[in-house]
Amino acid sequence: MKLKEFAKQLGLSPTTVSRALSGYPEVSEVTRARVVQEAVRLGYRPNVNAVRLKTGRVGAIGVVMGRAGEFHFAEFMAGMAERLITEDTDILVIPMANPEYDAEMQLYRRLAESQRVDAIIVHSPRPNDQRIALLHELGMPFLVHGRSDIDVPHPWLDIDNEGAVRRATSHLIDLGHTRIAMINGREGATYALHRDIGYRSALQSHGIEVDPQLIANGNFTDELGFRFARSFLEQPKRPTAFVAGSMMTALGIYRAARSLGLQIGSDVSVIAHDDVFPYLTADNMVPSLSATRSSMRAAGTRCADLVLQLLAGRSPTEIHELWPVELILRESTGPVRTPRT
Amino acid sequence: MKLKEFAKQLGLSPTTVSRALSGYPEVSEVTRARVVQEAVRLGYRPNVNAVRLKTGRVGAIGVVMGRAGEFHFAEFMAGMAERLITEDTDILVIPMANPEYDAEMQLYRRLAESQRVDAIIVHSPRPNDQRIALLHELGMPFLVHGRSDIDVPHPWLDIDNEGAVRRATSHLIDLGHTRIAMINGREGATYALHRDIGYRSALQSHGIEVDPQLIANGNFTDELGFRFARSFLEQPKRPTAFVAGSMMTALGIYRAARSLGLQIGSDVSVIAHDDVFPYLTADNMVPSLSATRSSMRAAGTRCADLVLQLLAGRSPTEIHELWPVELILRESTGPVRTPRT
DNA sequence: GATGAAATTGAAATCGATTTGAGAAAATAT
DNA sequence: ATATTTTCTCAAATCGATTTCAATTTCATC
Numbered sequence: 001m002k003l004k005e006f007a008k009q010l011g012l013s014p015t016t017v018s019r020a021l022s023g024y025p026e027v028s029e030v031t032r033a034r035v036v037q038e039a040v041r042l043g044y045r046p047n048v049n050a051v052r053l054k055t056g057r058v059g060a061i062g063v064v065m066g067r068a069g070e071f072h073f074a075e076f077m078a079g080m081a082e083r084l085i086t087e088d089t090d091i092l093v094i095p096m097a098n099p100e101y102d103a104e105m106q107l108y109r110r111l112a113e114s115q116r117v118d119a120i121i122v123h124s125p126r127p128n129d130q131r132i133a134l135l136h137e138l139g140m141p142f143l144v145h146g147r148s149d150i151d152v153p154h155p156w157l158d159i160d161n162e163g164a165v166r167r168a169t170s171h172l173i174d175l176g177h178t179r180i181a182m183i184n185g186r187e188g189a190t191y192a193l194h195r196d197i198g199y200r201s202a203l204q205s206h207g208i209e210v211d212p213q214l215i216a217n218g219n220f221t222d223e224l225g226f227r228f229a230r231s232f233l234e235q236p237k238r239p240t241a242f243v244a245g246s247m248m249t250a251l252g253i254y255r256a257a258r259s260l261g262l263q264i265g266s267d268v269s270v271i272a273h274d275d276v277f278p279y280l281t282a283d284n285m286v287p288s289l290s291a292t293r294s295s296m297r298a299a300g301t302r303c304a305d306l307v308l309q310l311l312a313g314r315s316p317t318e319i320h321e322l323w324p325v326e327l328i329l330r331e332s333t334g335p336v337r338t339p340r341t
Numbered sequence: 342m343k344l345k346e347f348a349k350q351l352g353l354s355p356t357t358v359s360r361a362l363s364g365y366p367e368v369s370e371v372t373r374a375r376v377v378q379e380a381v382r383l384g385y386r387p388n389v390n391a392v393r394l395k396t397g398r399v400g401a402i403g404v405v406m407g408r409a410g411e412f413h414f415a416e417f418m419a420g421m422a423e424r425l426i427t428e429d430t431d432i433l434v435i436p437m438a439n440p441e442y443d444a445e446m447q448l449y450r451r452l453a454e455s456q457r458v459d460a461i462i463v464h465s466p467r468p469n470d471q472r473i474a475l476l477h478e479l480g481m482p483f484l485v486h487g488r489s490d491i492d493v494p495h496p497w498l499d500i501d502n503e504g505a506v507r508r509a510t511s512h513l514i515d516l517g518h519t520r521i522a523m524i525n526g527r528e529g530a531t532y533a534l535h536r537d538i539g540y541r542s543a544l545q546s547h548g549i550e551v552d553p554q555l556i557a558n559g560n561f562t563d564e565l566g567f568r569f570a571r572s573f574l575e576q577p578k579r580p581t582a583f584v585a586g587s588m589m590t591a592l593g594i595y596r597a598a599r600s601l602g603l604q605i606g607s608d609v610s611v612i613a614h615d616d617v618f619p620y621l622t623a624d625n626m627v628p629s630l631s632a633t634r635s636s637m638r639a640a641g642t643r644c645a646d647l648v649l650q651l652l653a654g655r656s657p658t659e660i661h662e663l664w665p666v667e668l669i670l671r672e673s674t675g676p677v678r679t680p681r682t
Numbered sequence: 683g684a685t686g687a688a689a690t691t692g693a694a695a696t697c698g699a700t701t702t703g704a705g706a707a708a709a710t711a712t
Numbered sequence: 713a714t715a716t717t718t719t720c721t722c723a724a725a726t727c728g729a730t731t732t733c734a735a736t737t738t739c740a741t742c
Contacts, residue, residue, distance in 0.1 A: 003699060013722045018700060028720060048457050049394040050698035054727050058390070060433070065422055071620055074415035081406055081436025090457070092401070093432040095422025114389050116400075116431065221620040248620045255627050279412055279562040279589045286596050344729060354692045359730060369690065391728035395697050 006044040010035060021046070060092045061307055062117035064107065070220065071248070072275055072296050076145070079300020080121075087308060092117050105130060112140040119307045121145055124189040125156075141310050143319070145303055147190050155310060155319030157303055161191045164292040164325035165198030165243060168271040171327065172241045173206045176336035177269060181214040181232045181239040183225060183249050192217065192245075195273075199243060214239055225252020233260055233268070240336050244272040247280055250289055250332075269333040273325075287331035294325045347385040351376060362387070401433045402648055403458035405448065411561065412589070413616055413637050417486070420641020421462075428649060433458050446471060453481035460648045462486055465530040466497075482651050484660070486644055488531050496651060496660030498644055502532045505633040505666035506539030506584060509612040512668065513582040514547045517677035518610060522555040522573045522580035524566060524590050533558065533586075536614075540584060555580055566593020574601055574609070581677050585613040588621055591630055591673075610674040614666075628672035635666045 007014045012035070020027045020035035027035075038044075052058050061080070065073060080091055096107055108131050111120065119141040122131055125148040135142040136152045144156040172180050182199045185192040200210050213235065216228040225248060232239050233256060244250050250272035257268045264270055265287045274282045274291035276298075282289040306319055348358045353376070360368045361376035368376075380386075393399050402421070406414060421432055435452055437445060449472050452461065460482040463472055466489040476483045477493045485497040513521050523540045526533040541551050554576065557569040566589060573580050574597060585591050591613035598609045605611055606628045615623045615632035617639075623630035647660055 002697095014699080015701075015722055016720080019721095022700085024701095026720065031720080043454070045451075045454055046700095047394070047698050048455055049390055049399065050727090051700075052390040052727095053388070053394045053729085054698080054700045056727080065419065071412055071415055071618070074412055074418075077434060078406065078436075081434065085436045091434040091436075093418060093422065093434055095419075095426045095432075110386070113384075113386055116389050219620070222625055223620075223622060226625060251621070252625075255625070258627060277412070279560070279564075280592070281564060284563055284567060284593075284596070286599060343727095355729080356692055356694095356731080357690080360691090363730085365731095367690065372690080387730095388728050391697090392730075393697095394699085395728080395730045397697080 001042060001044045003044075003046065006039070006042060009042065010038055018046075056115070058116060058118050059088055060090050060117045061304065062092045062094055062111055062120045064094045064096050064111070064120070064123065066096050066123075071277070075275060075277060075296040076300035076303075079295075079297035079302075080304040081300075082297070083301045083304035083308075089118075089308070105134060108134055109138070112138045118311055119143065121303055121307065124191065126188050127190050127193060129190075141307070141316070143303055143307050143310060145299065147194075149190070153317045155306065155316040157299060157306060157319075157321040157323070158191075159294045159299070159323045159325050161194035161325070162198035162201075164273070164294075164327065165195040166202045167198075167327050168243050168290075168292050169199050169202035170206070171329070172243070172269055172271065172333065173202065173208065175241075175269065175333065177241040178208050178336075179211070179214065179237060179239040180208075180241045180243060181229070182216070183228050183242060183244045183253070184215070184217045185245045186219060187217040195245065220246035220248050222248045222252040222255070225249035226256045227252070229253040229256035230259065233257065233262065240267070241269040241333075242271070244270065247272060247274055247277065247282065247289075247291075250282075250285070250291075254285065265331045265334045266337055269336075271327075271333060274328075282328070282330065285332070290328065290330045290333040292325045292327050294323060299323070342383060342385045344385075344387065347380070347383060350383065351379055359387075397456075399457060399459045400429055401431050401458045402645065403433045403435055403452055403461045405435045405437050405452070405461070405464065407437050407464075412618070413561075416616060416618060416637040417641035417644075420636075420638035420643075421645040422641075423638070424642045424645035424649075430459075430645075430649070446475060449475055450479070453479045459652055460484065462644055462648065465532065467529050468531050468534060470531075482648070482657070484644055484648050484651060486640065488535075490531070494658045496647065496657040498640060498647060498660075498662040498664070499532075500635045500640070500664045500666050502535035502666070503539035503542075505614070505635075505668065506536040507543045508539075508668050509584050509631075509633050510540050510543035511547070512670070513584070513610055513612065513674065514543065514549065516582075516610065516674065518580075518582040519549050519677075520552070520555065520578060520580040521549075521582045521584060522570070523557070524569050524583060524585045524594070525556065525558045526586045527560060528558040536584075536586065561587035561589050563589045563593040563596070566590035567597045568593070570594040570597035571600070574598065574603065581608070582610040582674075583612070585611065588613060588615055588618065588623065588630075588632075591623075591626070591632075595626065606672050606675045607678055610677075612668075612674060615669075623669070623671065626673070631669065631671045631674040633666045633668050635664060640664070 003014045007017045016027055017035055020032040094111055122142055122144045125144050125146045127149045129148040129150055132148055132150050132154050133152050144154050147156050147158045184195055203210050218224040242253050244253055250270055253270055254264055257264050262268050271290045274293040275296040282291040344355045348355045357368055358376055361373040463483055463485045466485050466487045468490040470489040470491055473489050473491050473495050474493050485495050488497050488499045525536055544551055559565040583594050585594055591611055594611055595605055598605050603609050612631045615634040616637040623632040
């Protein structure tokens with residue numbers, strides 16, 4: 001059913017029908033009511049592509065998905081979805097072929113120029129992230145989930161990674177720990193940098209020297225958590241505590257400790273970052289995991305919200321949200337016990 | 342840069358340019374080469390929405406995401422993305438507001454009629470799934486990831502859930518287990534039904550009676566795995582083995598067993614289904630987890646592929662792929678040991 | 683060199699909506 | 713009763729491509 005046809009059936013012009021449906025004020029309430037009602041009855045829906053062509057609005061927000069298929073991603077998207085359900089906006093997932101720099105920039109350029117999305121959400125930004133410069137230059141609305149140092153104004157939503165890790169580390173120090181290992185995310189992303197800063201600053205402000213031997217970077221997997229933790233714990237002067245970047249990493253650390261006959265919570269303390277997953281909770285681990293917590297899902301919801309505001313005309317320069325992170329202490333942290341060397 | 346403009350710069354008509362770029366044979370190779378080259382140089386890209394309006398093709402595949410935000414989802418999508426990278430097709434994620442039946446049907450109807458996607462992938466179908474009937478009736482191309490009994494021809498890709506669970510269960514029986522618990526997925530989906538059938542048929546063919554007290558259904562979470570396992574293990578005649586639906590469930594079972602001082606692999610055997618996640622592997626669990634394995638990511642890739650074939654004209658009725666599932670035995674399964682009651 | 687076939691090219695119609703600018707009808711003011 | 717404003721409606725232009733159909737050019741053949 002096309003507009004023309006539909007209008008004819010109603011004995012109205014396409015103009016009036018279009019206006020009635022899009023809520024323009026020039027059409028009388030009586031007419032509008034009739035049009036809306038008949039549209040439902042006859043099943044008329046404007047052709048999306050025609051609308052898009054004409055208005056230049058697409059009704060979609062783009063999210064680029066790396067190949068890694070990280071498990072946070074689904075939660076973030078579920079959060080976005082929660083907010084977008086009521087809007088007439090969908091989420092376009094754009095696969096990223098290879099994480100090479102040029103290809104990535106190319107992808108964002110194409111995406112911005114292709115007019116397939118109204119806005120883009122940029123994930124895991126780097127300190128000097130050229131994607132941001134590019135999108136800014138192209139005039140494509142975007143929101144950064146995370147932050148960047150880059151000298152270009154950009155709207156962002158981020159959690160206080162630095163503060164969270166500083167508090168976590170400080171807490172461990174307060175418990176008497178001095179050899180504290182840090183298993184961070186992949187090098188390069190700002191969030192990993194911020195966590196690193198938080199970690200170092202906590203140590204330094206307590207006069208503890210940073211030992212590079214106790215710092216590792218890598219994907220958030222159980223596997224790497226295990227490997228790093230294991231190699232750290234096998235050092236002659238092994239760490240008595242861990243700060244870790246994710247729940248999966250924590251699982252790996254637990255495993256490593258157990259494999260060496262070490263008790264989590266007494267021999268080894270662990271604090272990890274918890275993005276809050278419905279299927280795996282810190283509370284349920286044994287022993288329950290002390291964690292810095294911030295809901296990935298809530299972030300998704302809020303990001304979607306902010307993007308909508310952006311599209312509605314809110315100034316990008318005023319959108320900066322830094323979310324505090326809770327530190328929740330459970331059984332995986334305890335006072336230091338001198339390791340049996 | 343618009344087609345008209347671009348064509349003028351080249352001294353050609355829009356027609357020729359369009360043909361050159363879309364690879365029609367009527368244009369000379371010399372001209373085509375020039376057009377393509379100049380398009381790159383001047384940065385001309387056809388407006389997606391105009392193309393879509395004109396051709397009726399959207400260049401997007403729709404996937405409906407339930408609110409649960411299951412962790413499989415990201416893997417499946419990553420797999421799809423892998424295949425779609427080379428095509429000019431994206432993934433449209435449509436959030437599902439509430440899982441109520443009417444709303445769900447409404448959503449699919451709207452989606453099919455809105456012409457925002459070229460095809461839809463239906464997940465976790467039910468035995469008598471009206472979404473399938475609806476999409477078929479509306480003539481919207483779709484692929485079912487999973488299967489349905491419904492009396493409507495539909496293209497599908499599924500893994501052999503029944504066979505996998507039958508083998509897993511049979512193996513446990515061969516090891517001497519007779520009290521085998523089953524923690525299945527949520528009731529209603531065909532895959533859960535198939536697994537149930539596989540479980541029961543294995544028991545029955547060995548002359549073991551099915552005990553409803555040992556069967557549970559629910560989401561794939563660590564939490565539920567723990568709760569069900571715990572309650573089963575506290576029964577007077579506790580099970581000596583578990584068949585579980587997911588890695589998260591398995592984590593919960595491990596935890597429950599440990600909390601009761603039971604050894605996985607000797608006191609209690611476990612086989613779970615592994616969708617193959619990069620961040621959590623069965624091999625790395627302690628003890629390593631025996632699993633029925635099938636890659637969710639590979640399924641996503643293949644589903645994307647099949648949808649493309651569908652859109653290219655392949656007959657839906659001939660697309661039926663049943664993937665075998667590997668059974669990989671590791672340390673979590675062992676011969677039965679009479680429980681100390 | 684003329685002829686017909688094959689290879690190229692282009693003008694104009696089309697996809698299905700929105701929106702501008704103008705006209706008719708109704709309401710209000712003089 | 714007429715003039716003026718306000719409210720409602722519509723014809724036609726437009727968004728930016730694709731594609732049909734017709735025209736032109738090139739080429740091979742006689």
